[in-house]
Amino acid sequence: MKVRPNYQFPLHELIENRWSPRAFSDHMLSREQVLTLLEAARWAASCNNEQPWRFIWSLRDSSELYRKLLDCLLPGNQEWAATAPLLMLTLVQTDFTATGKPNRWAAHDLGLAIGNLTTQATAMDIYVHNMAGFSTPKVKEHFDLPENLEAMTMIAIGYLGDPQILSEYNRKRELEIQQRKPMTDLIPISS
Numbered sequence: 001m002k003v004r005p006n007y008q009f010p011l012h013e014l015i016e017n018r019w020s021p022r023a024f025s026d027h028m029l030s031r032e033q034v035l036t037l038l039e040a041a042r043w044a045a046s047c048n049n050e051q052p053w054r055f056i057w058s059l060r061d062s063s064e065l066y067r068k069l070l071d072c073l074l075p076g077n078q079e080w081a082a083t084a085p086l087l088m089l090t091l092v093q094t095d096f097t098a099t100g101k102p103n104r105w106a107a108h109d110l111g112l113a114i115g116n117l118t119t120q121a122t123a124m125d126i127y128v129h130n131m132a133g134f135s136t137p138k139v140k141e142h143f144d145l146p147e148n149l150e151a152m153t154m155i156a157i158g159y160l161g162d163p164q165i166l167s168e169y170n171r172k173r174e175l176e177i178q179q180r181k182p183m184t185d186l187i188p189i190s191s
C-alpha cells in the first residue's frame, strides 16, 4: 500500500485513496466497467448542459484502435502506460452546439467529467492516470476529427500493479509520497 500523505482535514476515502500510478496489473477491465466509468463522466455538470467532453477508448487488445492510441503517447508515458488495460483520449467540443460561439468552459467541464469518472473508478478499486504527454499531430494522423474537437489529455486506467515492473526511475516516482502546495498558497483572499 502506497504511503498516504498527511491530510490537514480528514477527507472521504474516495478522495484519500486516489493517486496516479504507473504500474498496472494484468487484470483486465470488462466493457461494462468501462461503460460504468463513462456513465459517471456523463452525469457531470457543464456550462449550459453542453456536455462538451468526448472520449475515444480502447481496451488493451490487438486492435488497430488500441495501437493508434498507444502510438499517440510520448515515449516517456508509453513506456509505463502500455501496461494499463484501458487507454482513453479525451477531447472537447470547443464551440456551443446551439450558437457556434466559443465555449471557454469546455476544458473546465471535461475536468468535471474526469473528476466523476475518477471518483467512480476509485469506488471500484480502479486507478486513473491522466497524461498531457501525447502528440497532437499523431492524434490528427490517426483520427479523422472535426475542426471543433480538440484533444486535451490521454488517460491510462486499470488496477494497481507491482512497482517492480517499472524502470528504476519510474519505480522511485511510484513510491514517492504525494506533495501539495500549502492551503495558504491556494487561497489568496478569504474571510
Ligand SMILES: Cc1cc2nc3c(=O)[nH]c(=O)nc-3n(C[C@H](O)[C@H](O)[C@H](O)COP(=O)(O)O)c2cc1C
Pocket (backbone or CB within 6 Å): 018, 019, 020, 021, 077, 129, 130, 131, 132, 133, 134, 153, 178
Ligand atoms: C492534465 C494532467 C496531465 C498530466 N500529464 C502527465 C503525464 O504526461 N505524464 C505523467 O506521468 N503524469 C501526468 N499527470 C499526472 C500528474 O503528474 C499527477 O496527477 C500529479 O503529480 C499529482 O500526483 P497524484 O495524481 O498522484 O496526486 C498529469 C495530470 C494531469 C491532471
